[in-house]
Amino acid sequence: AQSVAQPEDQVNVAEGNPLTVKCTYSVSGNPYLFWYVQYPNRGLQFLLKYITGDNLVKGSYGFEAEFNKSQTSFHLKKPSALVSDSALYFCAVKNSGYALNFGKGTSLLVTP
């Protein structure tokens, strides 16, 4: 079965510092990987995806993610964090059917 794991429940970072939210995957075959963000009491917003091609994927709001096949990782990154980036972040992988399997989420807190 296709699955992802987010090893950190919470990540704290100071505004202006780089941020990383970690995700590792376990799949058979080539993975389709996604990052979503959820602001309080809202639905999930799509940030970026990796299907094939360049290992560095750029997405919305200045976020990017690096696909690393040897480490089976797909970490989300941003060079300079903003307080408004504070939210819940989900990594997901497409399963063998139509749906996505999500990680448990990582809460990002950016402090001024």
Place this chain on the structure above:
Amino acid sequence: DVKVTQSSRYLVKRTGEKVFLECVQDMDHENMFWYRQDPGLGLRLIYFSYDVKMKEKGDIPEGYSVSREKKERFSLILESASTNQTSMYLCASSGTPTQYFGPGTRLTVL
């Protein structure tokens, strides 16, 4: 932009009531999904549909049913609501691997 709307943002129901959650998308997507979100558990797939009148069970279908009579609309039905169905319910649609989500319905069952 893809727009996915859900009929209610907040809903309070009593145990044993029949509950309907509705989801509408405006992008002519074939696939639609219902997830529930609980703290520490992430999103879990309840049901999905890949075409009108077609449905497939997800990981946690017990206590739920769905209906898709029109391509743009996907309904989640709680036949007899129970307190353990108190949760955030998220609808999504997709025509490609990328799923687009509605704002969610926070359901409380008393």
